[in-house]
Amino acid sequence: MTTSVSVRMYNVGFGDAFLVTVDADGRPWRMLIDCGVHSQGQARPIRESVHAIIRDLAGCSPDGTPRLDVVAATHRHADHISGFALQEWEQVEVGEVWLPFVEDVRDRDAIALRQAQVETARRLMMLIDRRTAGLDASAWSAAVTEARWFAMNSLSNAEATDRLVGRNGKRFAGRHRVRYLPRPAQRRNAIPLADGVVIAHVLGPSRDPQDLRLMNPPKNAGWLRLDGDGSSLDDALAGLPLFETRYAVHDVAQLPVGLLDAHASLQLATVTSDADLLGAASVLERSVNNTSLFLVLDVHGTRLVFPGDAQEGAWRHILRDPEKVRLLQDAAFYKVGHHGSHNATPKTFVHEIWRDGGVAMLPWGRVKRWEDSIPKKTLLDALGQHHHTVVRADAPHAVPGKVVVDGDRWSQVSFVARA
């Protein structure tokens, strides 16, 4: 008996939206993994992509009702879930929604962590707002602008998360079940779906306390504490004079020339750099990435790997577990993690673990500031060396018998799984 498996990557831009369809007997099973785009890297308005997804679902539904068996939202970043904020999802019937356990309001491991991440993002935004107060956006430093993108990416996704968990009046067409994964008991993380045709292995995020630390948000931005009660944020002197005015020099011309020369060469105006904000914001970005659901969908041995945006550290617990490594090594498909960035696809995975000749899909859209660093060229080269077919969202091209495209809307790769 053969089963057809397809993965369709919608070209949202710098963001993820993947529709997996498994058809064993004419009753297709469908899972949508993520639907969002980064505010700075949209290939098209996310609404267009959402419409396309819903239209595609309706088109292949016998009664015309768009239907998804599973929606998986790998992590709370806007570039993975922003699409779910749209009301159009109320037309779609969804069986269940999968979220990383850190989103579970009843999970004790998760509560402190999620609160810390959200609170840190909020405080970072406060700091950034303060530093940019009164300045036109064009006058912001590159570092502060980028820091703001990171903070924004972690913030203000409430409408999307509300829909995914079905609260505050946000919902899909009917009621849906929510699963927070992985479960604490390891053996319960191989989840049979589609009458047992699909087994979903949930490999991450890790619940190991050691690994949980990788998800901790930054404690400080430079010298400003972001943890605790955040009181250090209110400590700024706000232009208060340090000394009585009689100590101030009112006529600079009186100063010795040597001091004035030194002052000119010191360029002290640029001492307060924004690098501290950017550093903290990038740590926050990575912390949230590391909460990503890491899924392997197994259809009679045809395996599809969806690591979300798990970065280097978040792979470690997987790579040290031989059973998990076995699931990865003969994968037919790999969703390139974190848009092809430097440390989201371990070198050992590409060079030593994953067998040659698979298919890799790269969800990517141009963000000018990152275009030289993401996707990492050495990663693409390495995938090429190992004879993988790399399908890029931004440059769809058909490969007969393997990849079909629909203009620049989506690319789709298909496999045949034999029981």
Next chain:
Amino acid sequence: MTIAANNVPVVPAPERRRLRTFAFDPMSTRLSGRFVTLDVPFESDLTPGPCGELVQVVDFDATGNQWYQPIDLDDVRVLAQDGLRPMESDPRTHQQIVYAVAMSVIERFERFVGRRFRWRAERQLRLVPHAFEGRNAFFDPGRRAVLFGYYRADRHDPGPNLPGQVIFTCLSSDIVAHEVTHAIVHRIRPYFMEPTNLDVLAWHEAFADLVALFHHFVHRDVVVRAVTTTAGDIGRSDALLELAKEFGHSTGRGAALRSVLGTLATPERFEAATEPHERGACFVAAVFDAYLDRYQASIADLLRIATGGTGVLPPGRLHPDLVHRVADEAVKNADRLLGMVVRAFDYLPVVDVTFGDVVRAIVTADRALFPDDSGNLRGTLVEAMRCRGIYPESVTSLADAALSWPVPAGDLNLNDPRAPVDLLPNWILSATHDLDVTGSQGSQSTVVPPADDDDVTPLAAPPVVAETQSIYAQAQRWAKLHAYELGLDPSPSLRIALRGIHVAYRRAADGQPRPEVVLQLTQRRRDLEDQTLDEHRRPVFRAGTTVIAGVDGRVKFIVAKPLPFLDPGPPRQAPGDQGVTRRHHEAGEVRLRALRRWIDLVEESDALSAWTQEPALNRLDFAALHGDEAGRADS
């Protein structure tokens, strides 16, 4: 401004200037009611700022865009009272403090290293006491400046400070000493700013902390008080053994910024430490273990004399005479131990230093001066390091001979007739001139090294002497000729540069000075660097060799950090080679692998790496490091 000389005959200028500072920050002075006085060289040409030969205080606040009136230390009203009484509310006293502490630290350094200290190209270090608002202070090599921040004390946990009061990092003698020491280290070993392994920046921090802590011993009255209050057990003295109390308390730590009090002398902490301050703190703790050990041993006889032979002190205070004798020992041992570490500096590699190298340099330098190690000081220090997990990796034992740097296999001499390095008369004579504080400066003090194309940011000052005629060219020719023995590559395409040359006179056990010449040679290996990155931004790969020679030119020690040779060739049969070429080549291969692994590791662990092509290594600098330290939650 020169002070008027009204007396006839003219009274010569004083040799020393006394300046008051806090002991050692405003918080501690408020709690103890005490100030201390630093005794620094009297600079006759000091101008308002203060602006002297070595340091210039520039009191401009960038955050407030405000200049503050510069102090004139030669004002008789200031001179006559050992400087102004330090006050948080008077910025001129802040200028006085940063000047005094910086000068004192530099002078102390000179004393131990055995030569005059000059900044590169005679360009002063700038000290900016109110540079910016922030819980941070740092040395910025690009600006040649130490920038001090100011901030409000924590509102909820300010320690013994007012919630929200303004704290000035420039008023902490410890912070000033620490940051100025960074600048001194940068002067002698500029490539220690290139973090090519876990230890490089950690050594910077360790040394800066060590100098700052041992600077407490400069104040004899502080030591006397510590001996009095602890009845001689100064290992319990927070006044001596804690750093930056006000900073620590005002930032909500509930403790001093760093302390060597009461940590366990076990290797676990060092093995786990990756953050430079934390890792450096292990080294500092080991030095203090050795210090306290030697101190206890050296006062044992005094205690026996004072107790009728039992050595067991009765309860209560010590006799004031005994306090002073014990304090003498405390100061003497502090000098001896700090001297041991400072002297080691000339014996360190030029690049890629590790704590293991530091141990070897300490042993080699000390052994040359104190071959007998009669007080077992050296042995005690090596043992204290070992207990805390700090030891070189590739030595056969911890015995003196095994720890010393290797001596060159054959006869290696700077006066090689084929390519001589002309040390006499210029360099040796000049260094001797420099040591005479009453005479004129040596002729070579002002010789500026040529700009080095291999530096990421080459020094801007133009060379005074054409490179082809200078000692720099001579040293290059000599090094090319002996490249294999030095662990450098002789290929014509790879330039060898002389990074520095010093003549030092260190005093040995017999009381006589031991003159020594130290050369630092470097060689950038562009061919081994990551070719996919821009050559001005990518991590720089350098081989480097320190050559220590006698004034007769005979090379005594070679401290090499090689990289693999382009052409290691067949095992060389040259007389005296004895497999040296192959050993350097193999050591180079090991080092290259380690370097690449380290760069990958730094890249992987930096959250920004994903987003930029800028190598993560370039983001490890002091501003970032100290900023992080300041805000780091205690773990």
